Amino acid sequence: MLFNETDEEIILLYKNGNQEAFKMLINRYISPIYNFTSHLTNKNDAKDITQEIFIKVWKNIRRFDSEKASFKTWIFTIAKNTVTDFSRKRKNILFSEIEKGFEENIDSFSENIKDENLLPDEALQKLQNSEVLNQALEKLRLEYKEVLMLHYQEELTFEEIGKILNKSSNTVKSHHRRALLELKKILS
Amino acid sequence: MNKELTKAFHQSKHEPSPHFTEDIWFEIIKRERNKVKYKLWGFASVGLTSLIGLIPAIKILSNDLAQSGFYDYSSLIFSDGISMLSYWKEYILSLAESLPIVSITLTLSLFFVLLLSLKFVIKQIINNDSLITQEKLA
Numbered sequence: 223m224l225f226n227e228t229d230e231e232i233i234l235l236y237k238n239g240n241q242e243a244f245k246m247l248i249n250r251y252i253s254p255i256y257n258f259t260s261h262l263t264n265k266n267d268a269k270d271i272t273q274e275i276f277i278k279v280w281k282n283i284r285r286f287d288s289e290k291a292s293f294k295t296w297i298f299t300i301a302k303n304t305v306t307d308f309s310r311k312r313k314n315i316l317f318s319e320i321e322k323g324f325e326e327n328i329d330s331f332s333e334n335i336k337d338e339n340l341l342p343d344e345a346l347q348k349l350q351n352s353e354v355l356n357q358a359l360e361k362l363r364l365e366y367k368e369v370l371m372l373h374y375q376e377e378l379t380f381e382e383i384g385k386i387l388n389k390s391s392n393t394v395k396s397h398h399r400r401a402l403l404e405l406k407k408i409l410s
Numbered sequence: 411m412n413k414e415l416t417k418a419f420h421q422s423k424h425e426p427s428p429h430f431t432e433d434i435w436f437e438i439i440k441r442e443r444n445k446v447k448y449k450l451w452g453f454a455s456v457g458l459t460s461l462i463g464l465i466p467a468i469k470i471l472s473n474d475l476a477q478s479g480f481y482d483y484s485s486l487i488f489s490d491g492i493s494m495l496s497y498w499k500e501y502i503l504s505l506a507e508s509l510p511i512v513s514i515t516l517t518l519s520l521f522f523v524l525l526l527s528l529k530f531v532i533k534q535i536i537n538n539d540s541l542i543t544q545e546k547l548a
Contacts, residue, residue: 241442241540241541241544242544244438245431245435248431248434248435249431252426252430252431252434253423253425253426256424256425256426256430257423257424257425260424261424265424268424268426269426269430272426272430272434273433273434273437276434276438277434277437277438277441280438280441280442341415346414346415346418349414349415349418350414350417350418350421352418352421352422355418355419355421355422356422359422370419371419374415374416374418374419374420375416375419375420375423377416
């Protein structure tokens with residue numbers, strides 16, 4: 223079994239004809255991808271979407287270029303696009319309206335607060351309860367949720383998140399700040 | 411704050427069912443096998459078509475070789491080998507001029523396609539076998 227190999231080494235093995243190597247990749251990413259999709263959609267649809275994501279990865283893996291991005295960034299980009307396509311099909315979200323609303327809600331005051339002080343201790347305590355956190359996440363906007371999930375659950379940097387979401391790292395940072403402020407508002 | 415939030419987010423992770431990896435893997439193998447099957451039938455059809463096409467192509471080539479006098483020229487080497495060796499340049503030129511280029515190209519192309527199809531058919535059969543083995547192992 224392949225435990226110590228990097229993602230790129232496993233992909234190379236797969237490209238060289240070791241079909242089993244792809245199963246290792248599924249094993250490695252099934253939990254984070256399922257978690258990401260289930261938080262952005264719902265648990266019922268997450269299974270189908272996760273399957274769709276891995277099939278897309280399997281179909282396109284030969285085109286993956288490790289010099290452009292890491293495999294983790296690449297798979298999360300596919301995941302994000304698949305979730306977006308799914309949501310569009312379901313017409314759950316009007317993306318243009320979200321973008322418009324987001325731009326209108328710029329709060330210059332919030333930009334001056336330090337990241338560390340965005341959530342008070344009381345709010346942080348509440349968030350330690352996973353049920354409270356999940357309920358709060360459900361109320362957040364999709365792009366805020368994406369940033370929080372990728373930053374705190376997948377521990378990706380703002381730059382990596384920017385690559386996945388096709389946004390600049392400054393925009394991602396800004397989304398992160400607003401996400402925390404909205405979280406604070408929801409919790410209070 | 412960062413550490414506490416990371417901890418909180420890790421605690422709220424949704425986990426998939428234990429057999430989910432196997433389900434996805436089976437789905438991929440199923441699709442891969444379908445792909446292999448389509449390729450196998452595709453290459454087999456091309457191979458069969460080129461094999462059928464080879465029969466009239468060889469007949470045409472044989473007729474063209476007879477009509478162009480290629481057989482007569484080539485038989486000279488057996489009947490009058492010594493003279494042919496002294497005029498070998500002229501002999502080779504006459505032989506080359508008598509070659510029916512179009513029918514030779516057609517026959518060789520069909521033969522090349524047949525060999526290529528055979529190669530890919532064998533490759534698909536091997537792929538299919540390895541997928542069956544993987545399915546059984548899983």
